[in-house]
Amino acid sequence: MTTPDWAELTRFAILLAETAADAILPYFRQNTKVDVKDGPVWDPVTEGDRAGERVIRQLIERHYPEHGILGEEYGVKDARSPFTWVLDPVDGTRAFVSGMPTWATLIGLSHEGRPALGLMNQPVVGDMFYGNPQGAWHSYRGATSAITTRKGVPLSRATLGTTAPELYRSAEDQRRFQSLRHKVQLARYGGDSYFFCLMAAGHIDIAMDCGLQPYDIAPLLPIVTGAGGVAAEWTGGDIARGGNVITAGSQALLDEALAIMAY
Template identity: 35%
Template sequence: MTCPVEFIDLAHRLADAAGEVIRPLFRQKLDIISKDDMSPVTIADRNAELAMRKIIEAEFPEHGIYGEEHGQVRTDADYVWVLDPIDGTHSFVSGLPTFATLIGLTYKGKPVMGVMDQPISNERWVGANGETTFNGNAVQCNAASTDMATASLFSWGIELLQSDRGSDYERLMKAAGRKRFGYDSYAYGSVALGFVDIVADFDMKPFDYCALVPIVENAGGVVSDWDGKPLMLDTPGYVLASANQDLHDQALSLLSGK
């Protein structure tokens, strides 16, 4: 499905607006609030999302919004904006510039456009309509990396080993040539740039992955859940992103135990 250019233009403006809120608060002493799930949130997260929601409501009031910090409205609409103002709040409050603003757009539940913006380093990925760009230049995943034994695997944290599918993840981790933890959505951006081969994560919400699916897929990569099913607005949980189909098939086989 083709994403209208006006929606991509809007996503750029949303990222700009979020960045204006976030930059002055980076590496400042902020109150850190624990949400019900014990994940952290700051005034930067909340105000950045409010800035984006205000723009969407003014320009496309018929569209839905699914935000991490301020909830959901009109999610039965054809178009739904999926917002994570600061993906990687742990990194943000630690003064590490590996967090990102994620802006996804779904059409009838399917992610069709994604923007990932790092407002400190001024890096922006945009995936839509058969192309992923990084600061305006087209990028591609690493199609040549097809050997799991030399592939790089990134994941959010060692908590994966304690998840319901920890033993499945351990098989994948042992098979991969290089393993690193951390980096949140930044690792998915590096898949699109051709520097990271596989990312495997769990407990992902729609605002964590809806922007990342088009970014990786339009760069030639593959994204699914750990059972090979496509990710939609209503399929939270386990996420697997790979630089190419060969690696993805190997990763799925390892995760399934086959």
């Protein structure tokens, strides 16, 4: 079996992100019309979300027509190869419609059903994080450097990031989150996918969120693991399919956090 050319596929993912940014940014801070998806919670979507995914899908179809696609806005295209792209054009739409530059475009590539390449791009700030089987990197305004997670931090000195406490909607999830929050040194909110990348880059120690979809987390896992981090679905599910996800800079820290959440 031919080994995938991860360098070429990573370059293509970067092109997808840059092209998506050109389609999305005209809608940012423009008081764009907000539609609401069906469901039990307020789930906004804008033309920025849809425009971003459309241009990504068009480029994939042009360059890799045999690849599958799973996108938040336009669903599934079946694969005719071992590869499937996983897309969230605007992760953090609540931040997007609030004018906060903490949303991001997430682009992942699964190989034989497992997340293998992932990218997060925040074009307003100029941050791009990406990872593949060969490592993880941060690109900021033209300068690119390898990233690694912070090691040797006990739970009592850890910084934790999660999108919002109220997103832990069940009593059990809320209990688990609060038990962990009270054990860390610092908890920060509102970062969406940014927290997972900041954890990978060694700025915080734990990133977690509840009730994620595959397109929310599959693009982030190669960044986390490529930087030396670890991840788990704390109810025992398949993390690539989403669910309740916690990531940490080291296995020791993850084990300590999971032990607290188990009580």
